Amino acid sequence: MPYAHNGEVSLYYEEYGPTDGPALLMIEGYTAQLVGWEMGFVRKLNEKGIRTILMDNRDVGLSSQLGTPEQTGKMYSLADMASDVAAVATAAGAERFHIMGESMGGMITQQVLTDHADRVKSAVIMFTVPGYEAQWMATPESANSGSSEGLDYAETRDEAIEIFVSRERACHIGSNYVFNEDWARELGGITYDRCYRPDGWRRQNSAIADFRIDPNKLASFGKPTAVIHGRRDPFFSSKAGEYIADLLNGELHLYPGMAHEVPEPLWDEFAGIIARTVEAGER
Template sequence: MTAVQANGIAIEYEDTGPRDAPVILLIMGLGMQLVAWPNSFCEGLAARGFRVVRFDNRDAGLSSRMPSVGRLATRTMMMRAFFGLPVRSPYTLDDMAADTVGLLDALAISKAHVVGASMGGMIAQILAIEHPERVKSLTSIMSTSGDRALPGPKGKVLRALIRPRPRSESMAIRRMIEFFRLIGGSRYPPTEAELQAKVARSVRRSYRPDGLTRQLLAIQTAPSRVRALRRVKAPTLVLHGSEDPLIPMAGGENTAANIPGSRLRIVPGMGHFLPETLVPLLVDEIAGHCLEAEDAAQCRVARAAGALP
């Protein structure tokens, strides 16, 4: 892994697969690091003929930590945001989308298949809306359009999400494991060994509870993307679990309903987690979607050159 300067901050990233292959850019969700994308998932996409780039969002992992405004001010902003009152977030999802464009620029990648999970799906949607020339295809996983009328997290999930973050490493590991058990879904539950290994690796690599809160503020203060999504031209796949208690299935359905020509794939029994047992399905769906987009783009080029009727 290595870092580049992008949009004025340091972005840590990892590159897998042939450098001359079509690029799949992976954008992770709230408080999560690039290591939350299973290695087997990245290797599976690379084996299908793609260069896979994953990275730490700002305020997560080994990318730049953003300035703190203090615990009391942050807590006040969170309360105002949850009650729908005006809040000036330290940064926005648009800023995070600009980070992503900066990463593409730094790596000299002109266009990519953009795949985002949860908050990463929101950022990916903004990329497809505001920077269509950089997006070959869009895949939005367990995410939402930001429509305020949609159902939110289940009560116990919301309470677990906003409770104060522990400062000790051992307590952080325990709390994260409890949270992932809560949101995992019935058909693809992670094993205890998988949870222990993934969470311990993540916390020991980097633990930034204050960064997660600032990212949550960026989500809470983001405007609805419903109208803007209707301008998306990139071929779009929307993946969502039927048992997602954090971003309910209606979020994926609404996203797909507002992106012209998109394909919605509801996965029965999937929650808000990417366990190893789900990797083969995800690789098949996403690689297939990206390959279809590559073929369609080649046909358009051939028609423009007069090689096809």
């Protein structure tokens, strides 16, 4: 199994698509393992000639756990997680790369653009915020609900799957797109079997809590970017997406019926946006 190493942190990753295609690092969100990227969507990117590199962030999946079940406070920052991304790219032989991230992965992506800009050719940032602050939340309750929804510790696999489904459903509140409960239930089982460590999620949450991107550094990135955000996101206001796109002088794509999700009816459109951004970064 392929692992990258950032100091003592081991990071599991998988690659798909043409080995000679432009490398795209795909960064998952809070609590999510790399299996959260649906393979049907990944294949659409591969069919466009993109080499996709999926990774488990620290404290989820097959990557390192950074503490014991009792250690749930802040033990690292999103800057450390951005360094993890750079380490995976290096291990995969991608000295320069493209990047996309959703939710927390979008925060990490912004950090990569400020800390490792010389290695990045282009970026796609999906439904995230430039800082974990009230002004960027969809509602006053969003910060708490987004970080704690469905994180109760389960005693059994079945209970863990039910909690997982409830969390996924919360991400789809208000969406115009059908919630695929069968897939959510299947994914809940897959993630449980790969690694069930809710204490790791809480350490990720502690890293998110004080995230604030440096707007001047982000604005200086100067390479092709696209921002995708749903106007019905129950956690993060679309104003956050507008602000990030403005700083980056990038494409902005707002979807009126989309929540905190990557809905299948939009896969073709998203793949087109991503491929166009990657192509521009290659030029």
